[in-house]
Amino acid sequence: MLDAALLAGTHDRECVFEAFTRRLPTGRRYGILAGTGRLLDLVQRFRFEEPELEWLRSNHVVRDATLDWLADYRFSGTISGYREGEVFFPGSPFLVVDAPFAEGVILETLILSVFNYDSAVASAAARMVTAAVGRPLAEMGSRRANEGAAVAAARAAFIAGFSATSNLEAGRTWGVPTMGTAAHAFTLLHDSEEDAFRAQVDALGPGTTLLVDTFDVEHAIDLAVKVAGPQLGAVRLDSGDLPNLVRTVRAQLDGLGATNTRITVTNDLDEFTIAALQASPVDSYGVGTSVVTGSGFPASGMVYKLVAHRSHNGDGEWIPVAKKSEGKASIAGRKHPVRRLNPSGTAIAEAIHIVENGAAPDDNGRSLLVPLMTDGEAHPEFLGAAGTIAARSHREAAMRELPDQAFRLGRGDPVLPTIYV
């Protein structure tokens, strides 16, 4: 596309691209947007260096003039969008890119890769946070996702309300609080379970979390309290029939005087099994596979579409464009989305105004687009650890606007209607 547009001289037509999803995953009532902070950083650093150019050259992928263009590539456009952590619905134009065609089209895969995955994780994680009714959740799924995706997943889960991650790189890069855990291998390495517990308590103190299901849970709990004392921080259960087991373990700990020792559970949990433990004396959850794979929906179905370009015939008018493909038609023209609220502050509709020349619509609702990048420079408040924490706060505020039925775990329709006005 780039090669052909450069040859045709259409590459520098001023364009508006929008990213949105046509539908939520089946039965989901809302989505949580994540990825913005990562994307802005990636766009600012997006370059074609000599190794890439050389490969394109020697494989005759594009013409020499296109290689020259790529060598100079630096995104110079302007991006606005929903704040990271915002709630979204079908059609929500969560990212709007204003750029010459070539500069904007070449970012399509990067933009969609980041938002499709990060938002899939955040949207699933938010449901788990609801199911946990205030108990803390730790993201422990790095090993179930691609090694790079794992870092993004830890960040997205934190934005959605998880308390911590076992991924240290997410701590280093994005400021996500981190925690560790011991695996069964640590117990098996030692000559006895007692030796293993002692080694862990010696290094990490009695406040550590001991894994108690390697052999026999009842025996291990006696041992754990014997080694660490009743000030033992927590025990972790990674197997078994959790609702019953947790009750028994709580009674045993209390009987041993370890009344402040917490119980953390980690056995293939998802939002439904977490909900099933609401009445059990669990203190915290560790979630792996289900959160990093979006709990059944590992991609958010987001697309990136050209919606308008500026006429090059002298008048400079914006020309709205859309495809008409069966079942996949898009809506032409620049959008301005507004979340309408009722007088008590509860969201009632996603109102999407189609505007010309970027004029703000006349609507009392909460305007959803904010400037994210201007002339190729990202607004710094969205980047790094600060941007990640801001996204987590915004997610909390945006979710508070939603009507109660948004938080039911059962299948339902999107909780707000999307209205084009």
Added chain:
Amino acid sequence: MLDAALLAGTHDRECVFEAFTRRLPTGRRYGILAGTGRLLDLVQRFRFEEPELEWLRSNHVVRDATLDWLADYRFSGTISGYREGEVFFPGSPFLVVDAPFAEGVILETLILSVFNYDSAVASAAARMVTAAVGRPLAEMGSRRANEGAAVAAARAAFIAGFSATSNLEAGRTWGVPTMGTAAHAFTLLHDSEEDAFRAQVDALGPGTTLLVDTFDVEHAIDLAVKVAGPQLGAVRLDSGDLPNLVRTVRAQLDGLGATNTRITVTNDLDEFTIAALQASPVDSYGVGTSVVTGSGFPASGMVYKLVAHRSHNGDGEWIPVAKKSEGKASIAGRKHPVRRLNPSGTAIAEAIHIVENGAAPDDNGRSLLVPLMTDGEAHPEFLGAAGTIAARSHREAAMRELPDQAFRLGRGDPVLPTIYV
């Protein structure tokens, strides 16, 4: 774990770790192993540099002695495993790591991240290749996966029998054949569909593939053949009721004399919709979301377990170890897996021998473990583009051994029993 083992002096006990999956995704009859070539390269380069050490230090994650150990980290162990592209079943010990505890345990997340994702993609992709009955498949799902995962997915799909990818980085890094496509944005950018087609043919020649469903398919096909001539390479359909549409389009192309123009389809395909097109005159498929997300199973459920460590009490005997956790028990001791074949060369069982001191078992079947890395040095034939192509060939050979029922798309049990002997 590392911190505590270093303090306890148990960190350098000689260990054997094995990676395997407890079960295949529901209804799947076999899995395809992918990730080995990527993993060996990542393990060779796995280091803790000053930025990581400084973060660990300033956050008091581990003690100073542990930081020193990490600063010197370089994997010095030995790895054997199934060849990349091999078929696997529940329990198949596809990777065996011989290393001191600390060196081996620290690789757990990296190993599982790589194999869980890459094998999920390859296992799904192999079913699509079967469903396509010899027609070529292109992987076009980069935008539906994390930006790093996308490169791994392109590679895994190629190993599983896909012909090409739209991910140029996978071409550059792993030698996967690449292809391009035009999006609807390219058509919408131009003043008319005819202008867009002409721009594309001018740049890429009449052998290119024109996207014909932006507005009206019938009109676009007339236009495409008018612009490119009957030597037009292909048309792409990305929407609509494909079985019917493809037949109509074929008749129209033939009527225009474009009898060699191919039809490629790309509308949210998976193995089942590909199978449903077997009787339609489709020439090739482009597959996105379903292949990069493992067609419903984005993680392979692989785990990494300590199975033995060498006694430190002077006799140097191997001590087999296993956890007994309810529903998640592991099998102690070093394994030696063999694929048993009947006299006509068809696989009949995955026989897993539990051996002491690494002795090869007495079994006529095909021995499945090969040396991959010795004393920290990867065997070069498994790396890079050459390793990727070798994996693709091995996958083909390994799949030829499977009984016919392996290739049914409907739900079934693993096609070979796993036997411990």
